[in-house]
Amino acid sequence: MEKTEALGLLTDRVAKFTAMIGKRLPDDVTAKLKELRDEESMPMAKMIYEAMERNQEQAVALNRPSCQDTGMIQMFVRVGSKFPYIDALAEVLKDAVAIATKEGPLRHNAVETFDEVNTGTNTGTKAPWLYWDILPDSDRLELDIYMAGGGCSLPGQGKTLMPGEGYEGVVKFVLDIMTSYGLNACPPLLVGIGIGTSIDSAAYMSKVALMRPVGSRNANPKAAQLEKDLISAIDSIGLGPQGLQGKKSVMGVHIENSARHPSVISVAVNVGCWAHRRGTIVFNSDLSYELITHKGVKL
Amino acid sequence: MSKILNTPVSDEDLKDIRIGDVIYLNGHIVTCRDVAHRRLIEYGRELPVDIQGGAIFHAGPIVRKVEGEEKKFEMVSIGPTTSMRMEKFEKEFIEKTGVKVIVGKGGMGPNTEMGCRENKAIHCVFPAGCAVIAATEVEKIEGAYWQDLGMPETLWVCHVKEFGPLIVSIDAEGNNLFEQNKVLFNKRKDEALEELYTKVKFIK
Numbered sequence: 001m002e003k004t005e006a007l008g009l010l011t012d013r014v015a016k017f018t019a020m021i022g023k024r025l026p027d028d029v030t031a032k033l034k035e036l037r038d039e040e041s042m043p044m045a046k047m048i049y050e051a052m053e054r055n056q057e058q059a060v061a062l063n064r065p066s067c068q069d070t071g072m073i074q075m076f077v078r079v080g081s082k083f084p085y086i087d088a089l090a091e092v093l094k095d096a097v098a099i100a101t102k103e104g105p106l107r108h109n110a111v112e113t114f115d116e117v118n119t120g121t122n123t124g125t126k127a128p129w130l131y132w133d134i135l136p137d138s139d140r141l142e143l144d145i146y147m148a149g150g151g152c153s154l155p156g157q158g159k160t161l162m163p164g165e166g167y168e169g170v171v172k173f174v175l176d177i178m179t180s181y182g183l184n185a186c187p188p189l190l191v192g193i194g195i196g197t198s199i200d201s202a203a204y205m206s207k208v209a210l211m212r213p214v215g216s217r218n219a220n221p222k223a224a225q226l227e228k229d230l231i232s233a234i235d236s237i238g239l240g241p242q243g244l245q246g247k248k249s250v251m252g253v254h255i256e257n258s259a260r261h262p263s264v265i266s267v268a269v270n271v272g273c274w275a276h277r278r279g280t281i282v283f284n285s286d287l288s289y290e291l292i293t294h295k296g297v298k299l
Numbered sequence: 300m301s302k303i304l305n306t307p308v309s310d311e312d313l314k315d316i317r318i319g320d321v322i323y324l325n326g327h328i329v330t331c332r333d334v335a336h337r338r339l340i341e342y343g344r345e346l347p348v349d350i351q352g353g354a355i356f357h358a359g360p361i362v363r364k365v366e367g368e369e370k371k372f373e374m375v376s377i378g379p380t381t382s383m384r385m386e387k388f389e390k391e392f393i394e395k396t397g398v399k400v401i402v403g404k405g406g407m408g409p410n411t412e413m414g415c416r417e418n419k420a421i422h423c424v425f426p427a428g429c430a431v432i433a434a435t436e437v438e439k440i441e442g443a444y445w446q447d448l449g450m451p452e453t454l455w456v457c458h459v460k461e462f463g464p465l466i467v468s469i470d471a472e473g474n475n476l477f478e479q480n481k482v483l484f485n486k487r488k489d490e491a492l493e494e495l496y497t498k499v500k501f502i503k
Contacts (some may be wrong), residue, residue, distance in 0.1 A: 065376045105363060
């Protein structure tokens with residue numbers, strides 16, 4: 001394949017994948033929502049779960065974004081050091097977002113700060129927002145694409161605590177967000193928590209946590225236990241779908257952690273709404289691909 | 300109780316509607332969010348569309364231009380955005396415009412409660428994220444004002460049929476479903492925290 005042709009193909013596939021994410025929830029989220037709906041007994045909550053399910057079916061049938069807020073596109077890029085198109089990748093991803101915006105269509109969500117002008121393409125200064133990671137000795141490209149709307153981005157908060165406040169301070173910080181901003185962020189939520197040294201690393205990890213499959217557990221047994229304890233605790237509040245009460249509050253709680261400086265413990269929270277539009281695609285060097293989060297879907 | 304409201308809505312129409320009721324709307328609803336509220340309240344500009352007795356939707360939709368036709372648009376995907384962002388403007392907004400039905404997501408605060416009570420208006424929640432359902436209930440886009448604000452913030456005048464379900468969160472008496480829920484949620488949160496504190500003694 002000629003290089004220009006290959007770059008065109010890669011751009012096209014990323015664009016199609018991006019547009020698709022706005023229309024179909026990943027398999028794990030769909031399964032979790034079904035489970036929550038089946039467990040629900042309050043009439044209002046049941047009505048809302050049924051509306052959600054009907055909406056997702058119609059989105060696929062009519063080929064439309066299931067939620068109008070298709071977010072500011074964010075990507076976690078893990079690129080093999082030997083992936084043949086590594087040099088052009090940043091540009092490819094930006095172009096793909098502009099194409100997906102037109103073809104999807106996606107809502108125009110990139111407003112240039114200070115100039116306060118909507119670019120109309122979902123691209124702009126540092127948009128899409130990209131995180132880069134290198135896969136040594138690999139010729140593949142792994143891409144997580146995430147569409148977080150404004151509503152579920154609003155609860156995003158972080159705080160650097162003094163160790164004296166301990167993990168008690170951490171869990172209070174998390175639960176306070178649930179009953180304030182979390183309520184309006186379209187529960188049942190996926191709650192991402194980062195715990196580490198400084199506010200930036202905690203914030204980053206809290207978003208990484210949202211890229212994990214729903215219900216996956218932290219490798220550290222204590223952190224994994226805290227994930228479970230937080231699920232029980234937040235569920236006991238009974239936010240229900242849309243914060244209008246229900247048996248449960250969350251789709252899951254994921255914690256990512258790093259070592260911390262002895263003088264500080266930082267915690268950050270990012271939440272995903274029930275329409276958690278996250279997708280993972282893996283490209284081989286010949287640009288054949290596998291959809292990790294959306295099995296059986298054709299681009 | 301499930302009820303259908305038709306625009307223009309009168310005070311009388313709202314008399315028996317209470318928080319927690321589910322209603323549907325026939326007639327017109329205009330999308331109206333952050334900047335439109337700012338322009339009216341902070342900059343004193345007049346809203347370019349008359350919504351006396353009408354309905355507004357805190358929403359920023361995806362709209363597609365109908366190819367080859369002047370000023371014709373199709374509603375692709377529309378759902379509510381966080382209403383609380385409009386809280387600081389809403390009481391005055393209700394007074395100035397005479398709007399009767401405000402549709403959005405999540406709760407609103409004491410300002411809006413007061414605005415609803417004094418001027419007889421209600422706030423409702425459309426199940427958020429269900430934007431295709433809402434779009435298919437829009438029969439026609441009849442106008443587009445302040446398009447300089449971009450697609451999400453433009454005032455889209457929508458003709459709707461049985462638009463809903465709309466869950467009443469503030470009624471015309473100023474009762475507030477989310478505020479009532481919050482009291483319950485905070486009580487449960489405090490109980491949950493007491494138990495959690497015993498499980499997180501990692502720093503010893």
